[in-house]
């Protein structure tokens with residue numbers, strides 16, 4: 001089978017122009033990301049470069065422009081990827097891309113000027129194009145998102161294949177140079193490579209856009225969940241989320257057995273707000289939350305359930321051990337340089353099968369009793385919710401304010 005070179009070239013140009021057109025159309029109808037226009041420009045310029053090849057027999061002077069437009073493709077593709085991904089993710093700076101393009105182009109240009117033999121000219125061009133494809137593929141596989149991106153994997157495979165075809169084309173143009181069948185195959189390869197890459201590029205641009213949209217959507221959902229669950233001031237779970245977490249914890253087999261619950265608040269917090277201002281009050285709340293987070297183990301569940309009111313569920317912990325935890329929460333707050341803070345605690349054991357609300361109710365009564373007994377202390381409540389029995393308060397080392 002023989003091919004008619006101008007017809008083959010025209011088909012390639014049309015395919016590339018259509019892919020550039022499709023990408024442009026997509027850009028105007030969808031939300032696109034940074035870098036997308038570089039990819040579209042790479043396609044359009046390569047199509048233009050191939051189109052100029054149609055004039056090479058009648059106007060040989062167009063060749064230097066035509067080949068530069070074809071060779072730029074991997075470098076503009078990388079420029080787009082550098083904008084799409086974080087700049088720091090690429091292992092080499094952009095200057096390397098452009099230096100390689102200039103080097104490859106000058107190699108072909110000097111061969112074109114110095115060699116009348118068409119085969120050597122083809123070999124030089126294939127060498128430059130193959131090196132650029134290999135370099136681009138090597139950078140892609142080192143990207144952080146490579147392992148999870150079908151688009152990047154497809155593109156890198158296409159680039160490796162393209163590199164292989166260029167090497168094969170180079171070897172054939174130099175070694176099997178006078179075989180007419182080979183000339184046909186070389187011609188076919190020269191037309192197929194750009195079309196293959198441009199089709200992969202359309203797929204990649206759509207897929208990367210889709211992957212980025214999915215990623216952004218997941219990130220927004222994560223942020224929304226955080227906004228709905230976490231108290232923004234203190235960064236501990238809010239009341240609703242605490243109920244969820246504590247309910248799940250107490251329902252888990254074994255965890256409910258031997259769990260304790262601590263409810264505490266800052267003594268005379270209203271006075272702190274009134275005397276030092278709301279900002280100082282907010283800072284006090286943040287310091288309490290920090291001490292709470294630093295003290296808890298993995299598996300403990302804490303929450304801010306009111307203005308200055310916090311609660312903690314400690315699985316596999318006796319009430320005596322829970323009082324020791326309370327003391328550890330208070331310790332750093334006692335040496336606060338701005339003003340020492342006093343905390344009062346209600347401590348209860350969570351009975352097997354008991355709901356979070358029932359345990360909270362008893363802890364609230366114990367906290368009230370701790371306030372009544374002079375604050376800066378912990379009171380353990382036993383018995384049931386109707387008839388709680390309060391133990392003697394245990395001071396937690398802070399002077400009452």
Ligand SMILES: Nc1nc2c(ncn2[C@@H]2O[C@H](COP(=O)(O)OP(=O)(O)OP(=O)(O)O)[C@@H](O)[C@H]2O)c(=O)[nH]1
Nearest residue numbers: 265266267268269270271273278281282307308371
């Ligand atoms: N700075 C600040 N204050 C808050 C916040 N939420 C609630 N408050 C204030 O916290 C104070 C809570 O005070 P009270 O519940 O009366 O208790 P208290 O003054 O600590 O008194 P005792 O608990 O009896 O020792 C109120 O004045 C609320 O306005 C907040 O997010 N930031």
